[in-house]
Amino acid sequence: MYAFDIERPSTIADAVKALKEEDAQALGGGQTLIPTLKQRLAMPSALVSLTGIGEMKGVCLADDGAVCIGGATNHATVAKEAAAHYPGLAGLAANIGDPAVRNRGTIGGSLANNDPSACYPAAALGSGATIITNAREIAADDYFQGMFETALEDGEVITEVRFPVPEKAHYQKFVQPASRFALVGVFVAKYADGVRVAVTGASENGVFRWSEAEAALSADFSAAALDGLTVPADEMIADLHGSPDYRAHLVKVMTGRAVTAAA
Amino acid sequence: MASVTMTVNGKSVSGEVEGRTLMSDFLRNDLRLTGTHVGCDTSQCGACVIHVNGEAVKACTMFAVEADGADVATIEGQANADGSLNVIQQAFQDHHGLQCGFCTPGMVMSAAALLKENPTPTEREVREYLEGNICRCTGYHNIVKAIMAASGQDVSAIAAE
Numbered sequence: 067m068y069a070f071d072i073e074r075p076s077t078i079a080d081a082v083k084a085l086k087e088e089d090a091q092a093l094g095g096g097q098t099l100i101p102t103l104k105q106r107l108a109m110p111s112a113l114v115s116l117t118g119i120g121e122m123k124g125v126c127l128a129d130d131g132a133v134c135i136g137g138a139t140n141h142a143t144v145a146k147e148a149a150a151h152y153p154g155l156a157g158l159a160a161n162i163g164d165p166a167v168r169n170r171g172t173i174g175g176s177l178a179n180n181d182p183s184a185c186y187p188a189a190a191l192g193s194g195a196t197i198i199t200n201a202r203e204i205a206a207d208d209y210f211q212g213m214f215e216t217a218l219e220d221g222e223v224i225t226e227v228r229f230p231v232p233e234k235a236h237y238q239k240f241v242q243p244a245s246r247f248a249l250v251g252v253f254v255a256k257y258a259d260g261v262r263v264a265v266t267g268a269s270e271n272g273v274f275r276w277s278e279a280e281a282a283l284s285a286d287f288s289a290a291a292l293d294g295l296t297v298p299a300d301e302m303i304a305d306l307h308g309s310p311d312y313r314a315h316l317v318k319v320m321t322g323r324a325v326t327a328a329a
Numbered sequence: 330m331a332s333v334t335m336t337v338n339g340k341s342v343s344g345e346v347e348g349r350t351l352m353s354d355f356l357r358n359d360l361r362l363t364g365t366h367v368g369c370d371t372s373q374c375g376a377c378v379i380h381v382n383g384e385a386v387k388a389c390t391m392f393a394v395e396a397d398g399a400d401v402a403t404i405e406g407q408a409n410a411d412g413s414l415n416v417i418q419q420a421f422q423d424h425h426g427l428q429c430g431f432c433t434p435g436m437v438m439s440a441a442a443l444l445k446e447n448p449t450p451t452e453r454e455v456r457e458y459l460e461g462n463i464c465r466c467t468g469y470h471n472i473v474k475a476i477m478a479a480s481g482q483d484v485s486a487i488a489a490e
Contacts, residue, residue, distance in 0.1 A: 067349040067351075069347065069348070070348050070349060072331075072349075072392060072394055074394060074395065096390060096395075097372065100390045100392075101372050115392070115394070118395075142384070163461065164375070164461025164462075165385055165442065165443075165458055165460070165461060166375060166385045166461050167387070167461060169385055
């Protein structure tokens with residue numbers, strides 16, 4: 067690998083300061099970034115590891131009942147510690163990658179990268195989560211801005227993610243077995259004021275809300291409510307694992323399965 | 330260069346590493362603990378699985394500086410104190426859970442992490458836990474069998490396909 071400097075600050079303030087250096091890049095659990103560096107698809111001159119920041123780790127409950135997850139919390143911890151409060155979210159975390167990846171990869175890293183096939187963006191958008199950074203709070207609806215694009219500014223660090231807990235929720239992932247990413251993944255969450263449906267793995271524009279399904283499911287929370295709907299294949303991802311039509315079809319199938327599993 | 334100090338298989342070790350030094354390279358090149366294998370170096374194969382603070386991780390996908398201060402366990406520390414194979418290793422031998430053996434260090438380390446978390450896993454749970462460990466010889470059946478046996482469960486009903 068090419069040579070770079072690496073810092074391991076122990077506070078958010080020190081991390082933010084280190085990230086002000088030109089060409090500095092935050093390093094979460096590294097499960098995407100380190101392979102990316104090996105291929106030299108990214109070549110920052112300095113890395114700022116966030117794994118030593120205790121105040122960015124852990125799962126807690128806010129006064130309003132929301133589940134708060136520190137940005138440097140790994141997937142295995144979310145799978146364990148969020149299970150009692152938000153099983154739909156914990157179930158998603160428990161199926162990301164493989165066990166060794168779940169012990170390193172972090173929620174903040176996943177959301178900052180916004181891979182179009184990653185699982186966590188579906189949970190954050192499907193839950194209407196709030197992404198909290200060192201500088202501000204960003205609503206999930208404003209945060210995701212396309213494939214690998216987010217509202218984060220250079221040097222901004224996701225310190226916490228706050229999930230309002232729904233009445234029911236489920237994530238259904240059609241696994242691409244080699245990468246363990248979602249070929250298509252759908253997160254369905256039923257809140258008192260309506261249903262949210264977030265789809266990952268399908269669109270060239272990254273995670274998106276399927277608003278027709280949300281309206282239908284808000285009126286009738288059953289897989290049958292989706293019967294008359296179709297998902298347009300325009301702008302769906304085409305690769306050797308699936309055509310746009312195939313992915314569009316999977317979106318509806320996986321949404322139905324998620325509703326059935328949640329109900 | 331940065332100084333790192335960590336505990337590896339119960340012994341305190343120190344070294345000077347570059348920022349880019351992977352944990353797998355530190356173990357293999359600096360500490361000469363070559364039991365941690367590097368199969369793919371792209372986080373796919375799991376041959377380099379070690380335990381850092383008790384958790385299974387891929388040593389090729391973390392930097393050595395990130396393990397500063399950590400308690401690390403590798404395959405070299407798995408045998409019993411008298412040098413005999415531990416329960417998992419012995420089960421791999423008894424049930425022919427390896428052929429070429431390249432993936433075995435990672436398999437044993439993943440199995441140890443699984444059994445610590447879930448002492449009597451189902452066959453399905455074993456197979457799911459090994460999703461990040463690739464073996465190109467065995468077809469997995471005997472690996473699964475070995476891990477089930479190491480957990481003290483009766484494996485006579487598991488087909489040797």
